[in-house]
Amino acid sequence: MAPSNPLANWERLGDSFYRKVLIYDAIFDEDIELENYIIAGAPYGGAIALHRDESKPYRFREAQTTKSSIDIYSCSGKLINRLNWEFGTIRGLGWSDREELLVITEDGTVRRYYGLHGDFTSFSLGNGAAEYGVRGCRFWTSGFVALLSNNQLVAVSNYEEPRPRLLAPCPEGEVSSWSLIPPAYTLSRSVEVLLAVDKTVYLVDPTEAEDKILQNGPFKHVSVSPTGRFVALITAEGKVWVVSSDFQSKYSEYDPESRVTPRSVDWCGNDAVVIAWEDEVHLIGPNGVAARYYYDGTVHVVPEFDGVRLITNDACEFLHKVTDVTEAIFRLGSTSPASVLLDSVDLLEKKSPKADENIQRIRPSLPEAVDTCVKAAGQEFDPHWQKRLLKAASFGKSVLDLYNSDDFVEMTEKLRVLKAVRDYQIGLPISYEQYMRLTPERLIERLVNRHEYLLAIRISEYLELAADRIYVHWASQKVKVATGDDDAVCKLIVQRLDGKPGISFELIAQTAFDEGRVHLATQLLNHEPRAGKQVPLLLNMEEDEIALDKAIESGDIDLVNYVLLQLKTKLPLASFFRTINNRPMASALVETNARSQDKELLKDLFYQDDRPIDGSNVLLSEALEETDLPRKTEKLHLASRLLADSKDPSAVLQQKLVSEASQLLKVQEALDKDLADRSEFLGLSLNETIFRLIRSGYGKRAQKLQSEFKMPEKTFWWLRLRALVAKRDWGELEDIGKIKKSPIGWEPFYNEILGAGNTKLASVFVPKCTNLPADEKVEMWVKCGMIAKAGEEAFRAKNMNALELLQARASGPAAAEIDRMIKQLRPKK
C-alpha cells in the first residue's frame, strides 16, 4: 500500500492546521439509515450506541426489524452487542469514560450497562422525574444531568453510589437548548448547567440560578468547550458565537449562511467549533474563519477532548488540530531541524552524502529534532509514517554521543499497543493523547469488555501490568457460557489460572452463583486464598456456618459482626445460639453488642448456655437502670431467684449479696421515710448509710444496721470515728475514749482527731496507744503542741537525744521542765 501523503486533508484555519484522518471505512450496512438514529459514542474511541429515533418515520419493513433495540458497535462497525429495548421512550443515551452505557427513560429510570454485554444496574432519578418526565440529558465523564419538563435539573455525579440531586430551581420558560460544565472545570467543584431560556442564558449550580442577561436568544445551541473555558452559542439569527464561559467577553462570530439550524454544535479540541447539519460540517476556528466539509450521507459527530470523530455509513474519521510537532515536520517548506532530520533518512537510504551534510547542519539542535520526531510519531495514525519518524529519530540519536532513549523506547511501546487496538477487528481508534489520558489499565479493561482476552493479556504482559482481572473476567465468562458439568468447568478454570497471582476466585464464584450454579460456586470458592473475601458470597449461598468460620479466621471483627447481624435476622433464635455456641469469639461479640442493644437476647443466651451468674448480672444491671423502687426490687428478686438453685460457691455468695442489696434498699426506704423527708439514704452503700446515720446523730439505728448486716466490728469503729469527727462530736469521742479496748487501736482516733484540728482531744488518746514505741509517742505529743508531755515520754524511755531536740523547741514552763529532766537523766559525773 502506498503511503498516504502526510499532508493529505490538512486544512488551514487561521494560524493553525486541522486534519481529518480516515481511520476506518465501510462502517455500516447501507440499510442502516443513520439519519434515523440517535447516536452516542463513548469517549476515547469507544463503542457507539445506536438507537432508532422514534420520532422519525419508519420505512415499511418486516415486523422483526421494527423491534426496538440499542445496538452497540465498535468504531469500525463491528456489532458488539444488541440490547433489546422495551422499557419506554429513551430521553438520554450517553457513556461514561469507563465505557458504561447510560440509558435514561422518560420516567426517570436510569439503566447503567457495564461491560458492553447487557449486564446493568438501574436506579431512579426521583425528585419528581416520574411525574414531570425527563426531557433530555447531558453527560460528562462520570455523571450526567437530566432536564425535567418542569425545568428542574437533576444531577448524578457518581454511578457507583448514585445520588440524584436537584440543582437550584430555574426560571419558567421554554428551554431552547442547554449544556453543562463538568465539575472538574467549575469554581464550585459541582456540575453547573447552562440553560438557554427565552432570550437569555442561565447558569445553574446547586445553590442558585444566575441570569447572564443576554439579548440574542433564543439560543438554539449551547456547547461548552472541553476545558469549560469557552461557550459556543447559536443565536436566534443562526450565527455562531464563541464567548467566555462567564459570558463577559465574546471572542468570535461566524455566519454559516444557512437558514437551517445545525443539528449539532461540538467543540473540536479547545480552539475550534464543529457545527453539523445532515450532510455538511463546518469547522470554525478563532476569529470566524471556517472550513467546510460535505458528505454524501448523514454524518454524526462524536466529540472527544482532542478532536471529533465523524461517523458516516462509509467512514469513521478523526478531525483534530495538527500539533506543533507534526506541523514543524510536515508543513510545506518546513526547515525545522526535525524536518531536515526526516529528509536525511530518505537521503541516507539513497546513500546520498547529503545525509551527513544535513545532519552536520542541524547538529546543534539535533537532540530537539530527535525529540520532535519521537513525539510526532505518536501523532500519526499511519504505521508507515510512524516508522519513518522513528527511524529518523533513531538515526538522529545514533549520531549523538549522549541521548536518553527512554522516551524513544516508550514511544515504540505505546505505538505497538496503539497499532494493536486500532486494528479494525478491535476497532478502538484511540489517539495518542487519548491513550495517555485513558491509561493502559483502562484500555485493557475495554479490551476485556470486548472479550479480547488474548490481546489484553499480551498487552498487559508487554507493559508488565497486572493481568489478574483479565483472567478473572475470562473465567467468569467461561462460567457463564460453559455447559459442561461443574467439576469439569472448575477443573478447567483452576488449571488455566494455576500459578497466576492475585486471582480473585471469589469473583468467579460469585458469577457462578449468580448463574445458579451453586455447586460450582462452592468449589471455586475453595480456591480463594483470602478468607475475608469469601464471606459475603458464602452468606448469599446460605453457607452460614462456613461464612462465620471464614470471617472468624480472617480476624476481621467487622466481617464477623456482619455475618452475625445477618444470621440473627435470618435464623430462629435457638439455632442462632447453637451456631455461635462453640465459637467463643462469636459469642463474645454477640454478648457485647447485645449488652447495649438487646438485653432480652442476652438473657436468653445465658439461659440457653446455663450461665446463671451472667444471667443474674443482666438483671442486676437492669435493676440499676430502673428508677422506680418497686421495680428495682423486683429485678433484684429475679436476679436472686436465678441463682437460687446453683451450688457453685461464687453463685451462692452472689445470691447472698444480691438479697443483701434488696434488704438494704428496704431499710433505706424506711430510713428516708422516718428521718428525712426526701430521698437521702436510698442508693447509698451500707457504709455510707451508717456513716450518715452517725453523723446525723442516729447512733442507735446505726448500731442496729451493723448487727443486721453483720458488719465487722473494726469497720464499724472506723465509720463511727470518721462520722463523729465529721460531726465534730468531741464529747461522744471522749466518751468512747473511756472504753478500755478499741478493735482498731487508738492511734486512728489520735490521727483523725488531730487531722480535724482538735489537739486537746487528740492528746487524750496518746497515752492509750500503749503498743507504740516511745519516740513515736514523743512525736505525737509534739504534734499536739504538748512539749512537756513529750518530754515526760522521752524521759520515761530515757531517750536523751529526743529530749535535747525537744529542748530546742520548748519555751516557757515547758522549757524549764525539759531542762529539769535532762539534768535528771544526764549521768552524774
Next chain:
Amino acid sequence: MAPYPGSDADYFKDKARRDLLTLLEGVRGKKNLIVSQDLAGPVGLFVKFSLLQEYGVDRVFLLENGNVDSSQRNVVFLAHAERLPQVRAVAEQVKRLQRNGNVEHEISIFWVPRRTLVSNAILEEAGIIGDVSIAEFPLFFLPLEQDVLSLELEDAFSDLYLHKDPGCIFHSAKALMDIQQRHGYFPRIIGKGDHARRLADLLLRMRKELDAEESSGLARVSARGLLPSATTESLIIIDREVDFGTPLLTQLTYEGLIDETVGIKNNQADIDTSIIGGAASVSQAQEASKGPQQSSSSKQHQKRKIQLDSSDQLFSQLRDANFAIVGDILNKVARRLESDYESRHSAKTTTELREFVNKLPSYQLEHQSLRVHTNLAEEIMRNTRADIFRKVLEIQQNYAAGTDPTYHHDAVEELIARDVPLTAVLRLLCLESCMSGGLRPRDLETFKRQVVQAYGHQHILTFCALEKMQLLLPRASSATSALLLPTATPAGGSHHQQNTSPRTNYHSLRKTLRLVVEEVSEKDPNDVAYVYSGFAPLSIRLVQCVLQKPYILSLVRGGPVASATTAPTATPASVSSPGWLGFEDVVKSARGATFSIVQKGDDKAVRARQTISGAPAIKTVYVFFLGGITFTEIAALRFIAAQEASRRRIIICTTGIVNGDRMMEAAIEKGNFA
C-alpha cells in the same frame, strides 16, 4: 530502603494530617465537624484547630453530646466505624438533622479507620445511606513521641480482656502492616501471650493475602513488599495479660505519677488552675458549696490543659526520672535559670546585652514550664506524703516482693473502712491475686462482702468483670496449683509441661528474672527496676530476655547488680542468639503462648540487596504492647534504648496508655441504686 524519608513518627503524623485535610477539602465551603469523643483527643495530636479552621471547619461538636447546630449546611461526621454505638449515634443524628431545620444539609461521614459492612448495614437500616457521602479516614498509629506510636484506642483494654472482643488485634495488625509496607517485613516476630500470638498470626496471614494480591511477575512493583526489611531487626509483641501485675503498682516516675494523680490523655493533662495557676487570671468561683460534706469548692475550679511532651524541654528531662529525684532536678534548673537571668547584670557590652535579650523568650518559656512543674510536683508530693498513699505503696511493695499477702489483709480492710477510692482498693486486691496466683477463697469472699458494703452493691458486677478479666481470682484448687508452684516444675522436664501456662507465675519469675532489685539507685539508675523503686516490670524483663541476654544472665547469676552498661556490651552474643533462646524455660512461667517466628523472603533478593546496600549498623526494634503500656514501662524501655543506642533503635508501639486506675475503671460498674 524507606521510600519516604523521616522517622515513623513524622511520617504517620504527616500522613494523618494530610489525609484528614484532603477529606475536609472535599467538602466545599464552611462546615461543622462532629467528632466522636474518643477521636477528638487523638485528632488534636496531629492537627491544630486553627488549621482545621483554614479548611473551612466552623465549629466542632462532640458526637456524644448530640447537640449539633443544624443551621450549618455542611455537616461532617468523624467517627469509628468499628464501634457500633458510635455508628448508631451517627445514624441517629443524621436522621435528626434531616428532620428538623429548614436547611437542606450536605452530610459527609468520614469513617475511621475504614468503612465497614456493618456501618453500611446500619445506615441502610436507618434509610440514610443514599443521602450522605461516605469516605474513609485510615487513621492508625499516632505518634505520641518520636519513639512512641500509639493507636490511642481507649477501650482496647476492656475490649480485649473484659469483652473478649479482638477488634483491636485486627486494628493493630493493620497498623503494623503499615510499618511493614513502609520498611519491609519484620525479619523476626517474637512475642509472649495468647493475644500476641493471634496478632502475629494475623500479620502472617495479611502478608500472605498481600502477596496473593500483588500482581504477576512484576519485579519492579512488588520487590519491596516481598522482602524482609533491612533496617528492622524484629518486632516484639507483649500481651498485657502476661503481666497484669506491673500496671497495678503505683507508677513512681514523674510522668507516671502525673498520670496516676491527674491523668494524662493524648499527651495532655487537665490540671486544676488552683495548682498550677491559670493561663489567664481566673477568678476563683466562690459559689456556695452545696453540701456541707464538700470541704472545698475544688469542683468549681477551672481546669487548664497542659501539654506534656518533648516540646517542653524541662519535662523531657523530668518525665522518666524517679519522683524521688524530681525535686533535685527542679532545684538545679531553677538555680541555673536564676543565674542565667543574673547574667544580665554582668552584661557589659551592647552585644552581650543583645544576646541576653535574644535569649529572653526562651528563658521566659523555660521559666513558665519550671513554674508549672514545680507546682505540679508539689501537688504530687502532697499526695505522696499522705498517710494513705504511703500505706498503699507499702502494701504494694510487699506484694510485689512476694511476702505473705495475708499479713496485709488487715491493712487493706482498714483502707476499705476509711473509704479510700475504690480503684486503690481493687488495685491492691488484684495485685495480690496476680502476684500470688489468686486469693484464698475465704479471703476473697470477705473482701467482696466488705467492698460491696462499703462502695455499694452494684460492685457485685465489678467483681464479676474483674474475674472475667482474670484480674481477681480465687486461688486455684490444689490439683492445678501444683503445676504453678515452683517445686512442681522440675528443671529439664519441660516436655511434660504444657507449652502455655494459664497464669503468670510471679513467684518463680521473681527469682528467674530477678524482678526485685532492692539496691537499685533512683538517682543514677542501674536497672529498669528504678521505675518502681525496686521492682522491675516483668514485661520489660521479657523484652530484655530478647535484647539484653547477657545482662539478664549476669543478674540472675546473683551477686550485686552488674553494671548494666558494661554487661551487655561485653559480647555481641545477644545478636547471635535471637528470639527467646536461652530463656525458653524461664518464660514458660509467664502466661500464654511463647513464639519466635522468622519471616523469610526470597533469599537471593535479600543477598543481592545486602551486597548492594550493606547491612545498616543500627537496626530498629519495634516493641508492641498489646492491650496498653504504662508510662513507667515506656521509661524503662527508654532506659534500655539508651543502653542499646549503639546497636539498635527501639520504637515503642501500643494500643494505648494504661495505668492501674484505668484498668479498674474498665471493670467498675458505673451505675448505682440511687
